[in-house]
Amino acid sequence: MKVSQNRTKAIGVFDSGLGGLTVARAIRNQLPSEDIVFLGDIARVPYGSRSSSTVCKYAQACAKTLHEQNIKVLVVACNTVSAVALELLRKNCNYPVLGVIEPGAREGANVTPGGHIGVIATHRTVASGGYEKAIKLVDSTIKITSNPAPLLVPLAEEGWVDGEVAKLVIQRYLEPLVSVNIDTLILGCTHYPLLRHTIEEQLEKMSGRQLPVVDSALATAKELQLLLEKSGLSCQEDTKGSLTILVTDMPEKFSETAMRFLDGIILKENIIQVDI
Amino acid sequence: MKVSQNRTKAIGVFDSGLGGLTVARAIRNQLPSEDIVFLGDIARVPYGSRSSSTVCKYAQACAKTLHEQNIKVLVVACNTVSAVALELLRKNCNYPVLGVIEPGAREGANVTPGGHIGVIATHRTVASGGYEKAIKLVDSTIKITSNPAPLLVPLAEEGWVDGEVAKLVIQRYLEPLVSVNIDTLILGCTHYPLLRHTIEEQLEKMSGRQLPVVDSALATAKELQLLLEKSGLSCQEDTKGSLTILVTDMPEKFSETAMRFLDGIILKENIIQVDI
Numbered sequence: 194m195k196v197s198q199n200r201t202k203a204i205g206v207f208d209s210g211l212g213g214l215t216v217a218r219a220i221r222n223q224l225p226s227e228d229i230v231f232l233g234d235i236a237r238v239p240y241g242s243r244s245s246s247t248v249c250k251y252a253q254a255c256a257k258t259l260h261e262q263n264i265k266v267l268v269v270a271c272n273t274v275s276a277v278a279l280e281l282l283r284k285n286c287n288y289p290v291l292g293v294i295e296p297g298a299r300e301g302a303n304v305t306p307g308g309h310i311g312v313i314a315t316h317r318t319v320a321s322g323g324y325e326k327a328i329k330l331v332d333s334t335i336k337i338t339s340n341p342a343p344l345l346v347p348l349a350e351e352g353w354v355d356g357e358v359a360k361l362v363i364q365r366y367l368e369p370l371v372s373v374n375i376d377t378l379i380l381g382c383t384h385y386p387l388l389r390h391t392i393e394e395q396l397e398k399m400s401g402r403q404l405p406v407v408d409s410a411l412a413t414a415k416e417l418q419l420l421l422e423k424s425g426l427s428c429q430e431d432t433k434g435s436l437t438i439l440v441t442d443m444p445e446k447f448s449e450t451a452m453r454f455l456d457g458i459i460l461k462e463n464i465i466q467v468d469i
Numbered sequence: 470m471k472v473s474q475n476r477t478k479a480i481g482v483f484d485s486g487l488g489g490l491t492v493a494r495a496i497r498n499q500l501p502s503e504d505i506v507f508l509g510d511i512a513r514v515p516y517g518s519r520s521s522s523t524v525c526k527y528a529q530a531c532a533k534t535l536h537e538q539n540i541k542v543l544v545v546a547c548n549t550v551s552a553v554a555l556e557l558l559r560k561n562c563n564y565p566v567l568g569v570i571e572p573g574a575r576e577g578a579n580v581t582p583g584g585h586i587g588v589i590a591t592h593r594t595v596a597s598g599g600y601e602k603a604i605k606l607v608d609s610t611i612k613i614t615s616n617p618a619p620l621l622v623p624l625a626e627e628g629w630v631d632g633e634v635a636k637l638v639i640q641r642y643l644e645p646l647v648s649v650n651i652d653t654l655i656l657g658c659t660h661y662p663l664l665r666h667t668i669e670e671q672l673e674k675m676s677g678r679q680l681p682v683v684d685s686a687l688a689t690a691k692e693l694q695l696l697l698e699k700s701g702l703s704c705q706e707d708t709k710g711s712l713t714i715l716v717t718d719m720p721e722k723f724s725e726t727a728m729r730f731l732d733g734i735i736l737k738e739n740i741i742q743v744d745i
Contacts, residue, residue: 236523237513247512247718344634347623358620358641361634442523 201428203228203437204417205264207255210238212346212383213270214438214454216293219414220268221436224421228434230262231270234469236441239346240273241317252278256286258439258469265426268417269293272314272382272409276321289420294318296416297379297409298327304405305377308335311370313342314381324381338373342366342382349387352453359388363395371399379407386410387454438464477704479504479713480693481540483531486514488622488659489546490714490730492569495690496544497712500697504710506538507546510745512718515622516549517593528554532562534715534745541702544693545569548590548658548685552597565696570594572692573655573685574603580681581653584611587646589618590657600657614649618642618658625663628729635664639671647675655683662686663729714740 204227206217217231232255234240240248252274256267267290269275269282275292283290301310301324312324319341328335344362353359370378378396380386386408393406421427428434440447443466451464480503482493493507510516510531516524528550532543543566545551545558551568559566577586577600588600595617604611620638629635646654654672656662662684669682697703704710716723719742727740 236519238518242514243512243718343627344620344623344629347620351619353620358634358637361637365634442519 201228201430202263202265203230204266204268205230205259205262206268206270207232207234207259208271208383209234209240209273211235211450211454214451215383215386215410216268216270216413217436218455219410220417223414223418226430226432226434227428230259230264230437230439232259232439234441240271241315245277248273249278249281252282254469256282258467264288266291266421268413270383272318276318276323289424291413291417291420293383293409293413294323295327296412297381297407298324299331300412301377301379301407302328302331302335304407305335307376309375310335310337310377310379311375312337312339312379312381313366313385314339315343316341318381324379338370338375340366340369345388346382346384349384350450354388355391359391360395363392364399367396367399377405377407380409383410436463439467440464441467441469477504477706478539478541479506480542480544481506481535481538482544482546483508483510483535484547484659485510485516485549487511487726487730490727491659491662491686492544492546492689493712494731495686496693499690499694502706502708502710503704506535506540506713506715508535508715510717516547517591521553524549525554525557528558530745532558534743540564542567542697544689546659548594552594552599565700567689567693567696569659569685569689570599571603572688573657573683574600575607576688577653577655577683578604578607578611580683581611583652585651586611586613586653586655587651588613588615588655588657589642589661590615591619592617594657600655614646614651616642616645621664622658622660625660626726630664631667635667636671639668640675643672643675653681653683656685659686712739715743716740717743717745
């Protein structure tokens with residue numbers, strides 16, 4: 194199966210599920226003329242609860258599927274894969290491979306006013322230490338406090354993004370970070386931007402001040418723009434690029450959930466089921 | 470790979486993930502001398518968000534793996550598979566196949582005092598109409614009101630089974646059921662027994678009376694006992710049976726989560742990873 198790319202080579206983006214659509218959305222806003230092919234491996238989501246060897250195997254299958262789409266850059270819009278399999282993918286691809294952890298970590302390191310960053314992410318991403326390592330590469334004096342916030346994923350998928358339950362869950366996850374006086378918060382999971390407003394609101398309420406909140410999806414889109422410009426890979430057309438979504442399964446509620454992540458900008462005919 | 474069954478043929482139990490361990494636990498309590506082989510397909514969990522054809526394919530692979538363990542009965546400890554693939558499995562097996570929906574539905578139909586049953590389950594199970602169909606087969610005059618309660622799964626897995634968040638989430642899910650005056654509640658997901666205490670507490674608080682709460686895992690264990698006795702398949706030994714757990718992946722936090730479902734009764738050497 195080959196999606197037609199008659200204008201230029203596309204940007205390939207993949208995630209274990211639909212969370213990575215927040216990255217595709219950010220890229221589309223940042224680079225509107227680029228063609229984007231997004232692959233969501235929803236037949237095997239979530240990767241966060243799999244072993245490292247299984248994650249590597251799945252990530253390679255996703256990269257191969259996007260490789261067949263004639264892409265010019267591969268964006269790994271999945272924190273688990275970014276933490277576990279990025280080097281492996283880089284070794285096997287002859288084009289740039291960008292994860293979501295490094296851009297988020299770099300932006301966090303740049304904006305932290307006092308050098309104490311809080312990170313919320315899934316259990317798996319926190320356990321990987323990926324954000325810590327990437328932040329320390331920029332500035333080894335920065336202090337990092339991480340807390341897993343797994344329930345934010347189903348809250349985002351259900352659309353319970355504000356209201357009493359979301360507030361209480363967010364407070365519970367932020368409490369250990371606010372109590373040690375973090376001065377910057379990184380949203381280390383691609384689902385969390387859907388809850389950004391409530392997270393910012395509770396963080397301000399709990400800490401008594403406005404703190405910078407870093408969205409890894411936005412940070413990745415900005416780094417991707419620089420990367421394409423530097424490598425001479427940017428699309429030179431000024432018409433609107435296409436967005437194609439490949440999925441490895443097509444469950445009944447798929448469109449509804451996808452729309453929630455994309456603000457309704459995808460047409461059904463641009464969603465294609467693939468076997469990988 | 471063949472797990473030794475030197476006493477008798479075993480009871481095979483499978484689920485997409487670990488929720489089905491509540492069924493294995495109930496069977497172990499009900500039938501302590503039976504050997505049980507549980508298969509958790511955690512490399513491909515959750516089935517609830519997959520298409521029906523994918524669920525059928527996965528269910529057949531699980532059944533085949535347990536078939537190779539020389540089992541005498543197959544218990545489908547997964548509501549999604551019970552709703553979608555039970556007939557298919559029955560056609561392909563030469564021993565009894567028992568799902569979790571029919572026993573829960575039958576017990577609900579037997580205990581409802583006024584004939585109005587509420588069902589909470591995942592989106593997928595509710596959409597399948599499985600509980601409605603099974604209850605109507607017992608008594609077509611019974612009224613059924615269902616409400617998806619998907620967040621209870623991650624709450625159970627995280628161990629947030631009481632406290633303010635669990636109470637609020639449960640209240641939100643029970644409200645549409647209590648407001649139409651259900652007189653019985655079926656817990657239609659294998660994860661929910663972990664939250665049973667808080668569910669019963671909130672149900673009583675909201676409805677102002679004690680209502681029967683049906684746990685499909687317990688109902689299934691009771692029906693299994695009758696089935697084995699009727700078919701002459703019961704184990705005749707009176708020593709304690711074994712519990713073997715097969716898993717299709719072995720993530721880092723596996724033991725911790727498994728213990729939560731089993732009350733810590735499993736030894737690490739009885740957990741075996743298999744490829745299916």
